[in-house]
Amino acid sequence: MQRYKCTISYDGTLFSGYQVQPGKRTVQSEIEEALRKLHKGSTIRISASGRTDAGVHAKGQVIHFDSPLQIPEDRWVKALHSLLPDDIVILKAEKAAPDFHARFDAKGKEYRYFIRLSDVKDPFTRHYQFQFGYQLDIEKMKEAAAYLIGTHDFTSFCSAKTEVEDRVRTLQRIEMDKDGDQLMFRFAGDGFLYNMVRILVGTLLETGRGLRQPDEMKAILAGKDRSLAGKTAASHGLYLWKVFY
Amino acid sequence: MQRYKCTISYDGTLFSGYQVQPGKRTVQSEIEEALRKLHKGSTIRISASGRTDAGVHAKGQVIHFDSPLQIPEDRWVKALHSLLPDDIVILKAEKAAPDFHARFDAKGKEYRYFIRLSDVKDPFTRHYQFQFGYQLDIEKMKEAAAYLIGTHDFTSFCSAKTEVEDRVRTLQRIEMDKDGDQLMFRFAGDGFLYNMVRILVGTLLETGRGLRQPDEMKAILAGKDRSLAGKTAASHGLYLWKVFY
Structure with missing residues (x-):
């Protein structure tokens, strides 16, 4: 398992906020769905620095997740873009220490x-x-x-x-x-x-x-x-x- | 009848272009629908300086139409906004000469x-x-x-x-x-x-x-x-x- 840190941007207009809610289109559920496809159906949970509400935008939100896949950092960006809708953009993907946490480590x-x-x-x-x-x-x-x-x-x-x-x-x-x-x-x-x-x-x-x-x-x-x-x-x-x- | 000239702006993203097409959301049909409501169900046709295609935006499109209503120029803007979707904005409404034509008079x-x-x-x-x-x-x-x-x-x-x-x-x-x-x-x-x-x-x-x-x-x-x-x-x-x- 490798932990990854991603910096992401999204247009909040068409999302019911960041966090997963049943039956709603959210940033978290779109990214987790893209990761699921990339991992042949396995669920990969992401953690963000914090939630954003419906309509709120992000220029530099940060998330982390763990993956068993060996993919170079710059390939993550391309692989995820091909699976994500246009209103979410992965700006950067980096390997992170196993104990890095997008929320608890935020200063x-x-x-x-x-x-x-x-x-x-x-x-x-x-x-x-x-x-x-x-x-x-x-x-x-x-x-x-x-x-x-x-x-x-x-x-x-x-x-x-x-x-x-x-x-x-x-x-x-x-x-x-x-x-x-x-x-x-x-x-x-x-x-x-x-x-x-x-x-x-x-x-x-x-x-x-x-x-x-x-x-x-x-x-x-x-x-x-x-x-x-x-x-x-x-x-x-x-x-x-x-x-x- | 009074002829009016309106300067309008629209975000073309969610329109199938300017011109009326059956079953499609177009700028012309949204404005004509707003005018119909304002005229108690009577059809008011509008003419533009020209069409714009699907996805194309306008900062200063010009249209004209004839109306039997006696409404001051600045009230037209407010009356139409209350009936129009957010992606069309009436920037200005002016009385025009009876023979003014948005398309044929454009220099x-x-x-x-x-x-x-x-x-x-x-x-x-x-x-x-x-x-x-x-x-x-x-x-x-x-x-x-x-x-x-x-x-x-x-x-x-x-x-x-x-x-x-x-x-x-x-x-x-x-x-x-x-x-x-x-x-x-x-x-x-x-x-x-x-x-x-x-x-x-x-x-x-x-x-x-x-x-x-x-x-x-x-x-x-x-x-x-x-x-x-x-x-x-x-x-x-x-x-x-x-x-x-």
């Missing part, structure tokens, strides 16, 4: 969130950027973001359905770059809770619109209550960009 | 063609740029393009199925801009024959790869034979960009 992640600042609809970006027609004060959003950087209990910024007990995470960076009508958020941290990036974006957008003051972020964090933060921003603007090991 | 058109220069697949651009993994000599392609600019019989550069007798057209511009891994072609002319832009792109790409010499373009034009030119480039890289009146 951190980068997510990006893309907004198209316009009140005119656009058919080409509708699945890839969140269209937002309101004026934004980006300086106010950066002020708010400064309160969120660092180590905090992010209970207020994760889904009320979050099952994890320990909601303390460290955010190293929140950056916002505006380029024409595109606003890109960049989040880097040691780990992210369920819906955390989307709730951070939603809350920052409300601050940018003037519906919240930047220093409210302190009270939202301290309150440890999901209802204090803003709306969850749409899934289709979100990209799992990179996983750090 | 010229601009098409663009987008190529992603890479041998790595990308799930996000797969319907919007043509992926091309070969090295290209863009200077050679510009040399070849210079032979094509001007007024010529473009029989060699249109589909053998073209029914139009007069294949003389004037190409005002062919430009190529490379930005990172993206190569954009811009074609402006008084009119374009069936598949003409895609065959021009295919032939220029073969020149860029060194499979043809730039000055071959003279003989291809003179031969008036489709088989002399290069392959028809894929539909999904092509955009009807603008119609001039």
Whole structure:
């Protein structure tokens, strides 16, 4: 048995998220089905750095799996592409140590969130950027973001359905770059809770619109209550960009 | 009756082209269906500046239609959006003279063609740029393009199925801009024959790869034979960009 680490990219539009769900088209089930064909019907389970929700994209998701096949690294990419649908791409396949684990060995992640600042609809970006027609004060959003950087209990910024007990995470960076009508958020941290990036974006957008003051972020964090933060921003603007090991 | 001129954009991916075909999802049939709903079941026919094929996109297609409804211009956009699918966007609706005709009044058109220069697949651009993994000599392609600019019989550069007798057209511009891994072609002319832009792109790409010499373009034009030119480039890289009146 050889353990492999693969870096993959997918367009989340037509998937019911990453994780296997009975009767649904998911990223995990498509890749496991391709591996099954490659292994003459044997089941090969994959593990990812984490799940992504329906509609969420990945530029650099990481998975691992074990295989008895002796295939050179670059041949894995071609062999899997011939069996995978076009909305999943294997960017890289590497041999990994037998104890490498895509989730438990991850030291951190980068997510990006893309907004198209316009009140005119656009058919080409509708699945890839969140269209937002309101004026934004980006300086106010950066002020708010400064309160969120660092180590905090992010209970207020994760889904009320979050099952994890320990909601303390460290955010190293929140950056916002505006380029024409595109606003890109960049989040880097040691780990992210369920819906955390989307709730951070939603809350920052409300601050940018003037519906919240930047220093409210302190009270939202301290309150440890999901209802204090803003709306969850749409899934289709979100990209799992990179996983750090 | 009032004649309206609308500028529309569509993502061609999920359409069997612009024109109505029985049992197929087309741009024309979706818009006519929306207009039918808006007119309480009455049929309203639309006319476009020209057809686009399956998979071809539009950033600035123009259509016209006649309506008995008294609706302000900006309300047309909202009313139609509420009835149209997300892959068609009405950018603008304007009152037009009763004799305005989207096709016969068009003085010229601009098409663009987008190529992603890479041998790595990308799930996000797969319907919007043509992926091309070969090295290209863009200077050679510009040399070849210079032979094509001007007024010529473009029989060699249109589909053998073209029914139009007069294949003389004037190409005002062919430009190529490379930005990172993206190569954009811009074609402006008084009119374009069936598949003409895609065959021009295919032939220029073969020149860029060194499979043809730039000055071959003279003989291809003179031969008036489709088989002399290069392959028809894929539909999904092509955009009807603008119609001039």
